[in-house]
Amino acid sequence: MSAQPAPPTPKLIYPAPFPGRGEHIRLLLEEAGVPYIEGTLPEFQSLKSPENLGDSINTPLFAPPFLQYGDLTLSQTPNILLFLAQQFGLAGDPQDPHAVYRLNGLALTALDGFSNAVHDCHHPLGGNFYYEEQKGESLVRSKDYLKTRLPLFLGYFERVLKGEASGEGPWLHAGEFTYADLVLFQCLSGTRHQFPKAIQRAEDSGNYDLVFKLYNAVQDRPRIKAYLESNRRQKYGNGIYRHYPELDVDPEDGE
């Protein structure tokens, strides 16, 4: 009798003082009940270094979050999520060979609409300039986002949830809870931090009831609830999502 080798322990390398992109990965691992460890700043610096050429099987990586899983090292949030979701049973029905692509499409769209686009609201000129150097441009971009893009993306996910392919219950795909639901939840949580008034108006409008039902249903999942109440869940700060009250405007209010 030979002992089974122990499965690797995932290591998330995202040593930032805010939830950021790494948070999507934490939520997946928390929901899956998989013990994981957090990488250190020196590990991060070594992976991110311009001297790093990777190793014999792993290419060097561009930007965090990074994941180490056994001898595999990966980057790119939607990519790490795709890998872990398939590994830990959060990628839909394994008998449906197309499920994972549908979920990847939903996750990428949520990240486009409620993560990349929300970040760009406070850094339209780019990440190399301080917010204080681009306040005027940020207001233009935020107004436009809140007026046109936010309702477009919320409306899209409401349609997904109305559509037959979402199946019964509160989830996005085939009546089954998947990592795409977690991604949408975290995206909305961050967008709510940045634009609390706008998200409250959206919720109060009644136009996106299925989206907010999903948000609440994710939040109430026992492992997610326990995680959100733990000190492992960091506070928002100077990351992707930033609360500048002057950007959280009502685009229907005068000029």
Place this chain on the structure above:
Amino acid sequence: MSAQPAPPTPKLIYPAPFPGRGEHIRLLLEEAGVPYIEGTLPEFQSLKSPENLGDSINTPLFAPPFLQYGDLTLSQTPNILLFLAQQFGLAGDPQDPHAVYRLNGLALTALDGFSNAVHDCHHPLGGNFYYEEQKGESLVRSKDYLKTRLPLFLGYFERVLKGEASGEGPWLHAGEFTYADLVLFQCLSGTRHQFPKAIQRAEDSGNYDLVFKLYNAVQDRPRIKAYLESNRRQKYGNGIYRHYPELDVDPEDGE
């Protein structure tokens, strides 16, 4: 004896008068030698419509490119590429279960650095404003891109190609030609259209010789060469990549 059902013919739905994001998908299908058809504007409008709730297995889709393959309908460029590359043998060694994630990471990083970021150079305030309404902001963002981001992304892919995991020969991963090489090629082709002088300076610098070697090696592949010379290859225009000479500055000049 029963006849084998014919495999589906991929249909790309991206009826735009410029290569755009759909071009990555065309290049993959051309390289794979897979006959494909182009969807029409009414098909595009019907899929994109806010009335569309998808069907019993497909969720509605947010933004083009769209792919129809048999009864599967997908969106999101990196997602469609991932699906087609696995379908048509351009996703690396099928015996290596991790290859596809490494390639997906490389493709996502190329799209971040040479597609999304390049588009943002002429639309920093967002796609709902004309370029003419954001010329000043575009110049600020372009200068910053050319000074800091372009060398960072070029340098990253040069390191990937230097690294042991890229294997022998001109390709990004494990000595094998994959769809990630096509993505990097098309990203550089578009960036060269937008910033011809900057890309020429980068090539002349000698700092990214492996990147440009890959670019030329992709361009010389027989099917790619034939495609690029055909009238199926559209000219660049008002798409992701736009040539505004006033943005193609040397960031080391003046200021």
